[in-house]
Amino acid sequence: MPAKLIVNGLYAIPIGPVNAFLLVSPDGCTLIDTGVPGSANTILQAVRDLGKSARDVRHIILTHAHPDHIGSAAVLKKATGAETYIHPLDAPIAMGSTGFRPMKPAPGLINGLVFRLLMRSIPTVEGTPIDHQVQDGEVLPIAGGLTAIHVPGHCAGQLAFLWAQHGGVLFAADTCSNMLHLGWTIAYEDLAEGQRSLSKLGQLDFQVACFGHGKAILPDANVQFRKKWGEEVV
Numbered sequence: 001m002p003a004k005l006i007v008n009g010l011y012a013i014p015i016g017p018v019n020a021f022l023l024v025s026p027d028g029c030t031l032i033d034t035g036v037p038g039s040a041n042t043i044l045q046a047v048r049d050l051g052k053s054a055r056d057v058r059h060i061i062l063t064h065a066h067p068d069h070i071g072s073a074a075v076l077k078k079a080t081g082a083e084t085y086i087h088p089l090d091a092p093i094a095m096g097s098t099g100f101r102p103m104k105p106a107p108g109l110i111n112g113l114v115f116r117l118l119m120r121s122i123p124t125v126e127g128t129p130i131d132h133q134v135q136d137g138e139v140l141p142i143a144g145g146l147t148a149i150h151v152p153g154h155c156a157g158q159l160a161f162l163w164a165q166h167g168g169v170l171f172a173a174d175t176c177s178n179m180l181h182l183g184w185t186i187a188y189e190d191l192a193e194g195q196r197s198l199s200k201l202g203q204l205d206f207q208v209a210c211f212g213h214g215k216a217i218l219p220d221a222n223v224q225f226r227k228k229w230g231e232e233v234v
């Protein structure tokens with residue numbers, strides 16, 4: 001499936017139910033997440049369709065170490081020579097491909113059903129070297145600046161990123177999802193912590209929100225976050 005333009009310089013690459021994202025800027029291309037294992041060809045074809053080559057991909061940012069996000073990181077790092085980035089808490093999982101932490105389904109019947117289905121078929125992931133362990137608040141000098149925000153709950157090493165372009169673009173990763181509507185992602189290690197992270201994200205200025213699962217929201221995406229997770233406490 002070809003890449004979908006979200007805003008100038010930003011494309012979604014849908015891989016089944018999960019999204020990878022490609023930032024195209026004068027300093028090269030940046031891939032955010034890598035899909036499930038076996039997604040490398042789909043992603044590289046999307047890169048070529050945009051008139052870029054594998055070697056134009058300079059950075060691979062992993063929002064967290066779940067198999068549907070780090071699944072093709074090892075193959076893509078070898079194919080592109082890109083530098084890899086992840087939060088320190090998830091780095092050992094991405095490097096060793098073991099140590100996945102237990103999760104519980106989010107509230108709702110559908111989340112429970114989908115969670116049980118997914119847990120039955122966790123794919124084997126090849127570990128990948130990590131070049132940069134990214135801390136909360138760090139601004140990566142990529143595409144004009146990507147600010148990392150540590151947002152645990154779904155995953156202890158979950159990072160969201162704020163791209164200060166187009167009125168603010170938030171990469172919310174799996175802190176929440178937008179499958180049928182903006183809501184919980186399917187499962188959390190700690191739901192209350194996930195709620196606090198979502199309230200924190202709602203305080204930021206952004207017009208566009210991109211998700212690991214579901215369609216991007218624009219404009220006024222932060223208004224929707226505030227409405228949904230404002231001051232509420234689980």
Ligand SMILES: [Zn+2]
Pocket residue numbers: 064066154155174
């Ligand atoms: Zn996840």
Ligand SMILES: [Zn+2]
Pocket residue numbers: 018066068069174212213
């Ligand atoms: Zn995911």
